[in-house]
Amino acid sequence: MTDLRVSVWRGDESGDQEYFDVPRKENQTILDVVTYIQRNLDPTLSYRYACRVGMCGSCAMSVNGVARWTCRTHVDKVCDTDELELRPLDNFPVVKDLVCDMQTFFNKQKKAGGAFQGSKSRDDGLAIIKPDSKGRMAVDKAIECIGCGVCYASCDIIKWNPDYLGPAALNRAWTLVEDERDTRRVDRLRAVSGDAGCHACHTQMSCTQRCPKLLSPTHSISGLKREVTRAALKGEI
Amino acid sequence: MSPQHSAYLWLAQRVTALVLAACVIVHLITMIIAVQGGLTAGEILARTQGSIAWLLFYSVFVVAIVVHAPIGLRNIAREHLRWAKGADIAAVLFGLLLLVLGFRAVWGVFS
Numbered sequence: 391m392t393d394l395r396v397s398v399w400r401g402d403e404s405g406d407q408e409y410f411d412v413p414r415k416e417n418q419t420i421l422d423v424v425t426y427i428q429r430n431l432d433p434t435l436s437y438r439y440a441c442r443v444g445m446c447g448s449c450a451m452s453v454n455g456v457a458r459w460t461c462r463t464h465v466d467k468v469c470d471t472d473e474l475e476l477r478p479l480d481n482f483p484v485v486k487d488l489v490c491d492m493q494t495f496f497n498k499q500k501k502a503g504g505a506f507q508g509s510k511s512r513d514d515g516l517a518i519i520k521p522d523s524k525g526r527m528a529v530d531k532a533i534e535c536i537g538c539g540v541c542y543a544s545c546d547i548i549k550w551n552p553d554y555l556g557p558a559a560l561n562r563a564w565t566l567v568e569d570e571r572d573t574r575r576v577d578r579l580r581a582v583s584g585d586a587g588c589h590a591c592h593t594q595m596s597c598t599q600r601c602p603k604l605l606s607p608t609h610s611i612s613g614l615k616r617e618v619t620r621a622a623l624k625g626e627i
Numbered sequence: 628m629s630p631q632h633s634a635y636l637w638l639a640q641r642v643t644a645l646v647l648a649a650c651v652i653v654h655l656i657t658m659i660i661a662v663q664g665g666l667t668a669g670e671i672l673a674r675t676q677g678s679i680a681w682l683l684f685y686s687v688f689v690v691a692i693v694v695h696a697p698i699g700l701r702n703i704a705r706e707h708l709r710w711a712k713g714a715d716i717a718a719v720l721f722g723l724l725l726l727v728l729g730f731r732a733v734w735g736v737f738s
């Protein structure tokens with residue numbers, strides 16, 4: 391197997407692509423490639439990962455122009471040639487090299503009412519949620535979000551309107567809107583409505599196409615639009 | 628814009644989109660039928676003048692456009708021109724312009 395010619399972003403907001411030659415192996419992931427560079431070629435390269443098995447959501451970056459989780463992306467799947475271009479995720483400020491600043495991304499989850507607020511205490515025992523209840527079924531996929539930011543990096547609206555809450559935050563809000571234990575429904579519907587909220591979404595589904603967990607934030611956002619409208623007509627918001 | 632107003636704008640745009648879909652179909656079919664054997668002003672006016680049904684149809688068509696188009700343009704202005712308040716005012720003015728021009732045309736072929 392020939393070497394991979396890997397170009398990697400070096401710097402923060404300003405910087406340049408730097409080239410490395412990495413031996414190609416079978417079943418090699420993009421994260422393996424980055425780790426090889428850091429361990430063998432340049433220990434100053436910064437990048438993020440934790441679980442290596444698609445659970446923590448920390449390893450996402452732009453791979454040949456497409457946002458992906460890197461621990462579960464095989465080189466063979468994304469590389470027809472021997473060239474690989476790695477950059478930090480789009481739509482995020484860059485801290486250094488492949489590490490981006492997730493603060494705004496997570497703050498937007500808070501802003502969209504992403505914190506659960508129940509009415510019971512720990513002494514009340516566990517709430518029983520029927521697996522086939524309407525609300526639980528509506529969020530069956532959406533609750534699997536790992537907060538990787540791939541959807542956020544793939545959404546054009548965030549480029550046009552940096553205040554837009556984005557697919558992950560709205561998806562999170564949707565899971566709580568449909569959560570029968572939660573008590574902040576009306577506040578949350580208020581928070582997600584408007585030009586920086588669910589109404590800004592163009593339903594173009596880049597987020598849904600790219601989400602590595604195969605979730606559909608677009609579907610969640612449509613659900614929010616529906617619920618917000620209902621609440622407005624009832625005079626709740 | 629309040630959360631409630633945003634929701635109403637969105638709803639108004641969806642509902643008028645539905646109305647427009649139906650109106651456009653009727654409009655296209657009428658056009659295809661109308662151009663058979665040549666298109667003349669006389670033929671169009673013979674169909675529409677004094678016809679309450681066409682008056683109502685084109686009035687609904689115009690109202691749907693007046694509501695639908697400015698909401699979309701407002702969004703485009705906000706996203707691509709980064710207008711905020713200005714976009715609201717421009718959209719309302721554009722809606723009024725459509726209203727005047729639209730009803731002028733509707734009345735023109737009715738009376």
Ligand code: SF4
Pocket residue numbers: 447534535536537538539540541542557558561600601602603604605607
């Ligand atoms: S919705 Fe998908 S792409 Fe977006 S943060 Fe969650 S897991 Fe990642």
Ligand code: SF4
Pocket residue numbers: 544545546547556557590591592593594595596597598607608611
């Ligand atoms: S569907 Fe909506 S949230 Fe998803 S990428 Fe498109 S505009 Fe962004």
Ligand code: FES
Pocket residue numbers: 439440441442443444445446447448449450459460461462
């Ligand atoms: S390292 Fe945890 S998801 Fe990739």
